[in-house]
Amino acid sequence: MTPHLIALLVASAGGNADPAQETPPVATAEHPRSVPGDSARTVDDVQRATAASDIVVTARRRDEQAQDVPIAISVVGVKELDGSGSFNVARLTQLQPTLQFFSTNPRNSSVNIRGLGAPLGLTNDGIEQGVGIYIDQVYMSRVAIATLDFLDVQQIETLRGPQGTLYGKNTVAGAIGITSKPPSFAFQGRAEASFGNLDFAQFKGSLTGPLSDNVAARLGVAVTSRRGTIHDVATGDDVNSQDNLGLRGAILWRAGDRIDLTLAADYSRQDPKCCAQTFVRVGATQRPLNRQFDALAAAQGYEPPSRDPFDRVTDLDAELRARNVLGGTSLRAEAELGGGKLTSVTAWRFWDWLPANDRDFTGLPITTLSQNPTRQDQFTQEVRYAGQASGFDYVAGIFGFYQNIHTTGTQRQGPAASKWLLAPSDPLSNDPGVLDGLTAVNDIRLRNFSGALFGKFNWNVSDRVTLSPGLRLNYDDKVGDYSSVVRDGQGVLVPTTGGTDRQAAQRGVLRPQSFSGEAYRAWNLSYDVTASVRAARDVLLYATYAHSFKSGGLNLNGLPAANGVLQSQLAQVAPEKVDHYELGAKTQFWDRRVTLNLAAFWTEIHDYQAVVNNSSTSTLRGYLANAPRVRVRGIEGDFSIRPSARLNLYANGAWTDGRYIDFPNAPCPPELSGGSASPASCDISGQWLPGISRVAISYGGEANAPVRLAGHAGEAYLGIDASTRSRFSSSASRSIYTDVAGYTLLNLRAGFRTDAGFNLFAWLRNALDARYFDVLATTPGNTGLIAGNVGDPRTYGVTLGFGF
DSSP, rough: OOOOHHHHHHTTTTSOOOGGGOOOOOSSSSSSSSEETTEEEEEHHHHHHHHHHHHEEOOTSSSEEEEGSOEEEEEEEEHHHHHOOOOHHHHHHHHOOOOOOOOSSOOOOEEETTTBBOOOOSSTTTTTSEEEEEETEEOOOOGGGGGGGOSSSSEEEHHHHHHTTSSSSSSSEEEEEEOOOOOOOOOOOEEEEEEETTTTEEEEEEEEEEESEEEEEEEEEEEEEEOSSSOOOOOOOSSSSSSEEEEEEEEEEEEETTTEEEEEEEEEEOOOOOOOEEEEEEEOOOSSSSGSHHHHHHTTTOOOOOGGGOEEEEEEOOOOOEEEEHHHHHHHEEEEEEEEEEEEEEEEEEEEEEEBBOTSSSSSSSEEEOOEEEEEEEEEEEEEEEETTTEEEEEEEEEEEEEEEEEEEEEEEEETHHHHHSSSSGGGGGGGGGGTTTTEEEEEEEEEEEEEEEEEEESSSSEEEEEEEEEEEEEEEEEEEEEEEEEEESSOOOOOOOOOOOHHHHTSSOEEEEEEEEEEEEEEEEEEEEEEEEETTTTEEEEEEEEEEEOOOOOSSSSOOOOTTTOGGGGGOOOOOEEEEEEEEEEEETTTEEEEEEEEEEEEEEEEOOOOOOOOOOTTTTEEEEEEEEEEEEEEEEEEEEEEETTEEEEEEEEEEEEEETTEEEEOOGOSSSSSSSSSSSOOOTOOTTTTSSSEEEEEEEEEEEEEETTTEEEEEEEEEEEEEEEEEEESSTTTSSEEEEEEEHHHEEEEHHHOOOOOEEEEEEEOOOOOOOOEEEOOTTSSSSEEEOOOEEEEEEEEEEEE
């Protein structure tokens, strides 16, 4: 969504989040509001001006007007977040067509911008995200943060394109900057409660005020709960529920006239019954018919509870859990020094992930336990200086990052595994004891250090022309260990090679392997340059070239084997090398009532990091591989119009074309895999990259009118937000079975608000009850079973908020 649309909605969408930032009193036709100190200007004039020019962003590490920044950037304010129900990143994607979020559980999630960032599929501890998520200038290394509720948020900035010369961590696709509401020296508070169907309940509250003349504090809380949208007939539970808690506190100390210190701490916890992927369809593979899903199910007398995924039922028999706990502390020091600002940000973050999954996606006891509990500790330190002089300004900084990850995984097979996973021609398939109790215990460790020097220089060549070169020198040092110890149901170790026929069969399902001290170390140089021209007062043109990289990594999900030989050459993954070109225009018309921002981009990536699946193994092990070359190109447009303070409309759209240009040895999709004559690999050059819709659009608006309700003057309003996206691939190697059909989501809201901060509105989300999938996936064993995450059904409810 455009920065200007956010400004246009600031006075009219959702409840006031902070009385200190309330809009002027509501006007009536008889008494138009005037501005204190300027009787010639009405409030409509002020709101129009605010819409045009007063959105302040920190995209270049200094306060600037959004329309003056030569970067494709979207800004969403707190009132729009509240009004549209966008309380996490997944919901935010409905407002921003070039932002994509995919998740099968908090660990296996990815955030992409313009289709780039992280590969779809199983998360691998040994790689990094291409989209940086920053909360109050602290880098969040785990994308699981994106599944949590926004907590006491003031503003969210989404920057599109490489940002390595401005931000601590290198980001090849873009960055999401989340700014929390700061402590205030005026006593203020805000409370909001929402209730809806599916037993939805959400409470958000904040309180801020002075502790002394130079110390202020702020506390924020958010609680969300909702019944699950999938009914498990095996357990009687409603799964894929929501159970979120978030707490945040901050203390601001004005240590002097020119020094501020902010100490902040936060804790967020999710503990839902999640995450079930349901039966979607069966697709034919090259396997013998008696080893495909329908025959295997019939052999065990099994039938899914429904073959229509939108019946929203499953029969998963293993425990489901997705306990996701994140938190940490930070200390930010800001000092006005020598005509500029010196900023230091010191932070520690932790992440505890305690899952339980049903990885056979059926009601049969094939895989009875599948979990990868993870503990991460992260330390970051950033120091930067933003200065200016006659004719130029600059930002220079140093960044350090250390991460320690320890994952302890367990997978256990059940009594139905032998008949499901072994060939019917193998007599061992008729012996449940061969695989029953077969257990792999994995131990995965990563020590990850990254350090960087970065800087950006803006030279005002003339009053209209600015050149902005940037540079980043980066060093990465990663050391990883992987161990998978496999024992049979009697506790006997399964050897890595040799042994009995029984052990060979067990090894074909869960393969013991280990490697230690695998290291990736490298220096990398990133650079960019932007030329911008102020063609007119409200017209900014810019062109950008950026050469960037995404750090190389380690395969820490285990390595595939070919003919019993571990493919150790896949232990390391090369860095992505990115060349990015962009042209943009930021324009306003009709006395700044209309905003139209355009951008065209072309991004070439060499050694693209893709998560691929080895369909030749029954465990369908996901691992990382480098595609030699991919390309993403597109055109974006952000449009908003506000003819008066009573009406605003917006439409944001993107056409994006993402393809593998060169990937000749990719894993084959399931329809080409599994047969004795099936190719070992497939050339998927020219095929779609996963997760990218060629067309994505967000559109809507809000109208309001002055009314009196119960003797109180206020505004009645009606808001509409809709998003449409076309078909996209949900697999690294595009399959005819895993394309997700396009869909449209329509959200409505209507309510009444006052200047005192009271806001009462009803909301309807997915009003048309669209049937859609968030993601589709192949399942272990290449049986042809396709599972998926069904999107939320129609939901409705009411929200009441007030400030004081």
